[in-house]
Amino acid sequence: MPELPEVEVVRMGITPLVQSQVVQRVLVRQRQLRWPVSRELERVLTGQVITHISRRSKYLILHCDPGVVLIHLGMSGVLSWLPHDTPVRAHDHLDIQFAHGLLRLNDPRRFGAVLWIPGQRQDPASLSRHPLLAKLGPEPFSDDFTALAMWTATRGRRVAIKQALLGGELVVGVGNIYASEALFQAGIDPRRAVGRISRARYEKLAEAIRRVLSNAIEHGGSTLRDFRASDGQSGYFQIAHQVYDRAGLSCLVCSTPIRHIVQGQRSTYFCPNCQR
DNA sequence: AAGGTAACCTGACTGC
DNA sequence: TGCAGTCAGGTTACCT
Numbered sequence A: 001m002p003e004l005p006e007v008e009v010v011r012m013g014i015t016p017l018v019q020s021q022v023v024q025r026v027l028v029r030q031r032q033l034r035w036p037v038s039r040e041l042e043r044v045l046t047g048q049v050i051t052h053i054s055r056r057s058k059y060l061i062l063h064c065d066p067g068v069v070l071i072h073l074g075m076s077g078v079l080s081w082l083p084h085d086t087p088v089r090a091h092d093h094l095d096i097q098f099a100h101g102l103l104r105l106n107d108p109r110r111f112g113a114v115l116w117i118p119g120q121r122q123d124p125a126s127l128s129r130h131p132l133l134a135k136l137g138p139e140p141f142s143d144d145f146t147a148l149a150m151w152t153a154t155r156g157r158r159v160a161i162k163q164a165l166l167g168g169e170l171v172v173g174v175g176n177i178y179a180s181e182a183l184f185q186a187g188i189d190p191r192r193a194v195g196r197i198s199r200a201r202y203e204k205l206a207e208a209i210r211r212v213l214s215n216a217i218e219h220g221g222s223t224l225r226d227f228r229a230s231d232g233q234s235g236y237f238q239i240a241h242q243v244y245d246r247a248g249l250s251c252l253v254c255s256t257p258i259r260h261i262v263q264g265q266r267s268t269y270f271c272p273n274c275q276r
Numbered sequence B: 001a002a003g004g005t006a007a008c009c010t011g012a013c014t015g016c
Numbered sequence C: 001t002g003c004a005g006t007c008a009g010g011t012t013a014c015c016t
Helices: A004-018 A041-045 A124-129 A147-153 A161-167 A176-186 A199-221
Strands: A025-028 A052-056 A059-064 A067-072 A078-082 A092-097 A102-106 A113-118 A259-263 A266-270
Touching (some): A004 A059, A004 A078, A004 A199, A041 A067, A161 A176, A176 A199, A176 A266
Antiparallel strands (some): A052 A059, A067 A113, A078 A102, A259 A266
């Protein structure tokens, strides 16, 4: 389910349910996710207060005194808030139980991850030096995500802009769907080399990325009030895409048929007339 | 250093 | 119906 907006919607949804709550029990049914779930997790997390929940890129971060739990939903992960008596389904790999309910991770493909990272008490900044977080680019809604930064970082490079967006170096949180959507809104051909995009066009791209992501968060946010009852699914395919998965259909702007290509083993959709 | 690609895994769908 | 093939929202690890 997850590009950045979906992860952010989950974060907002579970924060009022979990913040300041004590972990009563941790139940791991399947340790073999992207990386093995630490055998320490149950012991170190039980009895801890979740002080707050943050997000970096597509990672959800549960904070408590002795460390943090880093959760990534991979391609197919869903994190839900459920009543204690909810029957266990296939691929329900992990529960974190609280007094009033539980967080349950369901992930059929098991590309997701649940990692215990101890420490940070003395040095909160050390978390950002963790190998999985250290090389991440700027958050799309932060001040250091600018057209100038993208332009500067890409001089002389030849990688296609679509692949660069997915790479997480120019900006984090833009996944395969929203990369195509943002490039369409910015009028940029997804195959264009990053080094051959002007500062002015990076301005348009930065705006488009922020617009696409915040729109998606708003749509997911509309399901927030039902989060307690929902299965955790939100947003995503409820939003009408302008190009994604529309191969052969008319461009909504100029009626030219939308094209489908493959870049780096991922599908890309674009309008060959609107995007140059 | 940058760029390409194989790999991790299951489920849904398509076509024969 | 069944089976084989293809594709899916992500990211790391490894190769050239």
